[in-house]
Amino acid sequence: MSSDFSEFVDARVGPLGSLENLSQSEIDKLLDTGQGGLYPLFRRCALAVLNSGAPTDNPKEIFDRYRDFDIRIVRHPWGVKLEVQNAPAAAFVDGEMIRGIKEHLFAVLRDVVFISNEILASGRFDLTDSASITNAVFHVLRNARLLDYKARPNLVVCWGGHSIAAQEYQYTKNVGYELGLRGLDVCTGCGPGAMKGPMKGATIGHAKQRIEHGRYIGITEPGIIAAEPPNPIVSQLAIMPDIEKRLEAFVRLAHGIVVFPGGAGTAEEILYLTGILLDPANREQPFPIVLTGPRDSAAYFEQITRFVSGTLGGEAVRRLITVIDDPPDVARRLVRGMEAVREFRRHHSDSYNFNWLLSIQPQFQQPFEVTHATMRGLELKREQPAHELAANLRRAFSGIVTGNVKEYGIQAIEREGPYELAGDPSIMLLLDELLAAFVAQRRMRLPGSTYRPVYRLVA
Numbered sequence: 001m002s003s004d005f006s007e008f009v010d011a012r013v014g015p016l017g018s019l020e021n022l023s024q025s026e027i028d029k030l031l032d033t034g035q036g037g038l039y040p041l042f043r044r045c046a047l048a049v050l051n052s053g054a055p056t057d058n059p060k061e062i063f064d065r066y067r068d069f070d071i072r073i074v075r076h077p078w079g080v081k082l083e084v085q086n087a088p089a090a091a092f093v094d095g096e097m098i099r100g101i102k103e104h105l106f107a108v109l110r111d112v113v114f115i116s117n118e119i120l121a122s123g124r125f126d127l128t129d130s131a132s133i134t135n136a137v138f139h140v141l142r143n144a145r146l147l148d149y150k151a152r153p154n155l156v157v158c159w160g161g162h163s164i165a166a167q168e169y170q171y172t173k174n175v176g177y178e179l180g181l182r183g184l185d186v187c188t189g190c191g192p193g194a195m196k197g198p199m200k201g202a203t204i205g206h207a208k209q210r211i212e213h214g215r216y217i218g219i220t221e222p223g224i225i226a227a228e229p230p231n232p233i234v235s236q237l238a239i240m241p242d243i244e245k246r247l248e249a250f251v252r253l254a255h256g257i258v259v260f261p262g263g264a265g266t267a268e269e270i271l272y273l274t275g276i277l278l279d280p281a282n283r284e285q286p287f288p289i290v291l292t293g294p295r296d297s298a299a300y301f302e303q304i305t306r307f308v309s310g311t312l313g314g315e316a317v318r319r320l321i322t323v324i325d326d327p328p329d330v331a332r333r334l335v336r337g338m339e340a341v342r343e344f345r346r347h348h349s350d351s352y353n354f355n356w357l358l359s360i361q362p363q364f365q366q367p368f369e370v371t372h373a374t375m376r377g378l379e380l381k382r383e384q385p386a387h388e389l390a391a392n393l394r395r396a397f398s399g400i401v402t403g404n405v406k407e408y409g410i411q412a413i414e415r416e417g418p419y420e421l422a423g424d425p426s427i428m429l430l431l432d433e434l435l436a437a438f439v440a441q442r443r444m445r446l447p448g449s450t451y452r453p454v455y456r457l458v459a
Contacts, residue, residue, distance in 0.1 A: 008066075008086040012074065013097050013105070026113050027073050027080065038116055041222055044407075045108045045239065046071050048226040049101060050084070050091040053192075060410055062226055082109070104230045104237050107144065111239035114143050119241065133365045137240070137248050138354055144238040146217060146253065147353045149185075153255035153338045153345070155215065157187045159269045160194025160260030161443055162228050171294040171327070172197030172260050178331035179258075180205020180214065184338075187253060189246075190218020190237060191228025194260040199233040217253070221246045227405035242367045243398060247272050252355045255341050256288040256334045261297045263443035264404065267304065267434065268397035272364060274308060274316040275390025281359035286344050287319070288337025295325040303437050310430045311393060312386045363391040370402040370409060372416050375455075380423025380431075396421055396431070403454025404444055418456040428457050 029038045047069050051062055070085040082105065091101045119125055119136050126132040141147055149155075156179055160172065176186060176198030186202045188195035199216045206214035218234035221243055230237050240246040250257075251273065259270060273289065276282060291301050301322050309317045323330050342352070350357045368374065378392050399419050402409030413419070421431070435455065438444055444451045 007089050008068075009089045009092050009095070010085045011087065011092065011095070011097060012081050012083045013102055014081050026117065027075060029116065030073050030109075030113070038112055042109065042112050043069070043071055045112065045222055045225050046082075046084075046105055047087075048229045049104045049108055050088045051226075052101060052104070052229040052232060053090060054088070054229070060407060063407070082106075098232070100232050100234075104234065107237040108239055111140065111144060115140060115239070115241050118143070128366075130360065130362050130365055133245070134248065134252070134356075134360065137245050137252060140240060140245070141238060141249055141253070141354070144236065146236055146238055149215065149353050151352075153342050153352050154184050155187055155217070155253055155255050156184050156198075156334055157250050157254035157257045158194065158198040158260065159189070159250075159257065159262065159266055161262030161266055162189075162191045162193040162195060163263065163443060164193045164261055165296075167294050168261050168297055169193060169197050171292075171297075171325075173201035174327040175258060175260075175292060175330050176201025177205045178327045179334065180207075180211070181209060182331050182335050183209065183211060184331070184334060185215035185217070187215070187217035187219065187250070189224075189228060189265075190220050190230040190234045192231055194262060194266075195228065196231040196233060197260075198258070199231065203233060219246055219249050219253075223402070223406045223408075226407065244365055244367050248360060248365060251276065251358060251360075253353070254287075254355075255338045255352075257290070258330060258334070259289070259291045261293045261300045261443070263438045264397045264400040264435075267307075267438075268394050268401060270304065270308065270320075271312075271390050271394040271397060274312060274319060275387045275394060276358065276360055276364060277319045278312065278316055278385075278387040278390060279359050279361060284344075285358060286337065286340040287358075288321070288334055288341070289319060290321050290323055290330050290333055292323045292327075292330050293325075298324050300437075300441065300443075303434055307430050307434045311427055312390055316386065316390070361387065361391070363388060364394070368395045368398055370399040370412075370419075372412065372419055375399045375419040375421060378421065378423070380421065380427050382424055382427070393431075400435075400455050409454070413454045418454050420456050420458050422458045432457050 030042055032039055047066055066086060068086040072083045074081045074083050091097055125136040172194045179186060180202035186198045188198060202214060216233050216235045218230050218237045219240060221240045240249055277287060305317055321333060345352055348357055378396055380392055403413045403419055439451055
């Protein structure tokens with residue numbers, strides 16, 4: 001049942017998707033509005049999902065506009081329902097919640113409860129141990145049913161910005177279409193822009209090939225979901241505990257990766273991936289990676305490549321293939337690369353749906369707590385192995401993303417001013433050039449908004 005006020009809706013909705021029942025203790029934890037309860041986290045994530053499609057990437061604007069939003073668990077003998085008050089009206093059609101949004105809402109509930117009870121509170125996982133972290137990532141994905149697929153490798157993870165130009169967005173759709181025609185499925189960060197376009201294109205490619213069960217997987221985390229709410233094409237959604245486990249989920253699931261134009265978040269993903277592949281333990285691991293965009297975006301990839309080469313060296317660049325303005329070639333390269341992935345996994349008796357053999361060092365797994373002190377203390381110096389420098393550069397970009405789009409980061413910048421980054425002059429020069437290019441190309445915000453830098457480079 002809904003209210004008459006056009007901007008806000010009150011409603012009660014039943015489970016749809018992969019949630020069955022909750023125990024009484026789980027419900028009590030969700031109803032607890034204190035610091036130890038799950039309600040504040042669940043409310044933030046739920047509001048983000050209900051706000052899908054809004055033309056803002058500022059969580060403060062979202063939470064201010066819907067400050068009276070409330071969501072409650074309603075107990076029933078046969079399970080639970082959710083009661084929402086003052087919810088965004090765009091999530092409803094004629095008083096009924098849109099089916100896809102309802103699925104995403106209950107996916108949030110499922111993952112928030114599972115992570116709290118089974119990952120954090122159960123004592124089963126030592127989250128200071130590398131192998132145990134990977135095991136925790138596996139269990140979250142398995143609980144979300146993302147590992148049910150039992151066929152040949154075909155999953156392409158697509159990375160790129162949520163704030164991209166119209167021609168770049170169209171290009172991501174064209175690439176997704178070519179992937180779909182070749183029977184490949186798509187996984188993204190689940191938001192708008194380069195996270196939505198490949199999925200949209202793949203749906204058409206799948207439809208033409210009469211593929212009825214294409215996968216459109218979205219992976220997010222609580223700190224970023226308000227700025228990048230799940231787009232409506234996502235058919236399977238997983239909420240990971242933090243950005244590091246989100247990144248590990250991407251690379252463990254992926255059989256190949258396509259990187260479209262983006263900003264600081266995309267640079268973070270590239271540095272994470274190249275840092276892992278620079279680990280000597282992964283030297284023989286086949287992992288097709290294609291950087292691609294329309295012709296007008298060629299300069300973006302030249303800048304990224306120059307930065308990676310200048311900081312991490314030629315070996316890192318050799319793991320990256322750049323294809324400009326040729327969607328069919330991108331798809332063909334992924335198909336060929338996946339054959340190598342399949343043979344490698346078969347030869348080493350590794351799973352097709354979760355890459356256990358990929359070595360990920362603790363510095364890529366441990367959550368980086370972004371503060372002014374930790375950003376200032378990052379080791380951005382050349383006297384360390386390339387994969388360790390990659391880890392610290394990745395943290396630097398993670399901090400910039402935090403200051404750009406995460407609520408607590410935005411508040412910290414408002415209180416204390418920009419984060420400071422310091423390091424070797426040659427690295428800082430390359431970093432300055434790259435970040436200045438992102439700002440000039442308006443890759444830090446949605447089109448039309450003004451960007452105020454959240455970082456300052458110091459000697």
